[in-house]
Amino acid sequence: MKALMWICLVVISLLSLFPFYIMTVMGTHYNEDLFKGIPILPGSYLQENLKTVLKADFLHVYGNSLIVSVASVVLATLTSTLIGYAVAKFEFKGRKWLQTFVILTMMVPTQVGLIGYIIEMRHLGVGNTLWPVILIWAAFPFGAFFMIQFMRDSIPNDLLECARIDGCSEPGIFVRIVLPIMKPGLATLATLVFLWSWNNYLLPLVTINKSEWYTLPIFISNLGIVHRTDYAARMAALTMTTIPVLILFILGSKTFMKGLTAGAVKG
Template sequence: MSVRRKPVSTLVLRKLPVWIFMIVLSVCALLPFYMMVVMGTHYSEDLYTGVKLFFGKYFVQNFQTVMRQNFLLYYWNSILVAVCNTVGGLMVSALAGYAFAKFDFKGKAALFAMVVATLAIPQQLGLIGFVLEMRWLKLNNTLFPLIVSGMANAFGVFWMRQYIGGSVPDEIIESGRVDGCKEFGIFFRLVLPIIRPALITIFLLFFLWSWNSYMTPLVMISKEELYTIPLSIALISSEYRTDYAARILALSMGTIPILILFSFGSKYLIKGLVAGSVKG
């Protein structure tokens, strides 16, 4: 059949691969997450008897097992750490990224190379040094190390530099200067609104990383009242055994803030720029 004569079916035909792509990937993405939620509702040992596709009858017991711990306190600790870490890290990254993207200054190349070089260092390497340092500062067994670790995030700086370089036109900055704005004023008033999608992306990722961080809390925190969610998972056990189902339930409950944040942030990621702020 001729393509030209039937425009409607061409449209369908052309979109078909796109639809298949979307459906296959979405199913692959959704299924394990769904299974994780389902796993939290089963009896722990039953998890291993095969892939569970439907909700089990053990939710209430697992929920009780989780709640026997001081889960809300750990939730609060995690939120405190993640919010402080993320807000701080976001500002630090955006400022530095902006400077690297839009200014010429002495030593810029070398300083930026240093930022990228930090990316290359395996995170676990600095662990002992960090614990030692926090002990010297008498800050071990507080939440401070968890908040501050990773706040100077090379990844964030690199991302912001790339993003600002590609999306903030120099004219806007110049026009701000012409209008007599101070440099920081330009950043806060003109640049930040433009890079909102990037800020949201980084906010989400920083929050997620801080929220899931395990290694640093593991070695820093030995007091139950300072536990974050990933640490508290080790507390969850039943009578004689490690209760994986309850642990997974707790961890699923731990993903709720991420889901909420993402649902809110999601629409800004694609909306495009506010009309008039940038000329392409």
């Protein structure tokens, strides 16, 4: 049984690794060579592709994406954690309604409010900046729902009661007791918001009209598109784009694992 488990894990891992590897390798080839067959071995065109990418102001755009994602993560985790705590761990009038509200907001398809959102952003005067792309994450329904469910599962009520009886203030409880327990959840949410805001394509496309404020996905779709598409250069850029997220996941997984010992929640 254990052997079977290992084999399955390895096979699936290889399947997961395969496309990522291919993407990296594709970035090292001459674009039209890619059409001759999926490359398994690295090519020799990496420098040229990198030149194409960097020539087009890649680093600046990278910075834009970083700003957007970091700000989005901060905003999203803040509001989501707070409301998650409220709904999951308190009894108050309107709790049920609030929970339904969160779930309802989660169900609104993202494309629904596109035009209206742009209009609103324009009226708020932040039309041609990075703010529209950041603010869309300020109230992140998935995040709120995730926090609600996660908190339900992971924070024992008696712990909170003890703290209250001990005279701890509510904010104090939140910061000193809840947050540490929530580390895995926080890490997960932060990483996901980072990822989603990093790869977001539609919103930046229609809200940002100045090339200098472009984020990475838009930038990449504009690489080498005169009369034919330079997939190789794009793959090189994509690989570089994926690195920060990968790093984040690697770091985050440390927290997921460390959180295991934080399971010392046995009062």
